[in-house]
Amino acid sequence: MAIAQAADAAIASFPEEQQMLYSALIESALSAAARKAFAMLVGEKRKNFLERQYDRHYERGIAEGKAGGKIEALLQLLASRELTLNDDQRQRIMSCTQLETIDRWLASVLSVASVDELLGPR
Numbered sequence: 001m002a003i004a005q006a007a008d009a010a011i012a013s014f015p016e017e018q019q020m021l022y023s024a025l026i027e028s029a030l031s032a033a034a035r036k037a038f039a040m041l042v043g044e045k046r047k048n049f050l051e052r053q054y055d056r057h058y059e060r061g062i063a064e065g066k067a068g069g070k071i072e073a074l075l076q077l078l079a080s081r082e083l084t085l086n087d088d089q090r091q092r093i094m095s096c097t098q099l100e101t102i103d104r105w106l107a108s109v110l111s112v113a114s115v116d117e118l119l120g121p122r
Helices: 002-011 016-029 032-080 087-094 099-108 115-119
Strands: none
Touching (some): 002 016, 002 032, 016 032, 032 087, 032 099
8 A cells, every 4th residue: 555655646746637647557567456555546536537538528529519510501501502612711611610600600691692701801
């Protein structure tokens, strides 16, 4: 247990992601008994870290999915209005991740005369 506590104390001041990386490296180098003690010591920290990582990536995935669906709708509306996109305009729309911007474009797409007017200045 003393080895596990010393190893945990040695990495305690590191940023959380580094702590997780180093804890995995330390754990792999310990004897079976020390590994078990270390795993018990850092287990709750690791569990909480992984839960936060999952939540962060899950939320990001939801946001990316919403943006992708809205962009697809925007492109369909532009096509139905026969407003042609050049490569730069298409890239600007496809790479947009700001839901507020995409929502603004969607709100305007039926009333603009051109894609330039829709997108406005950069």
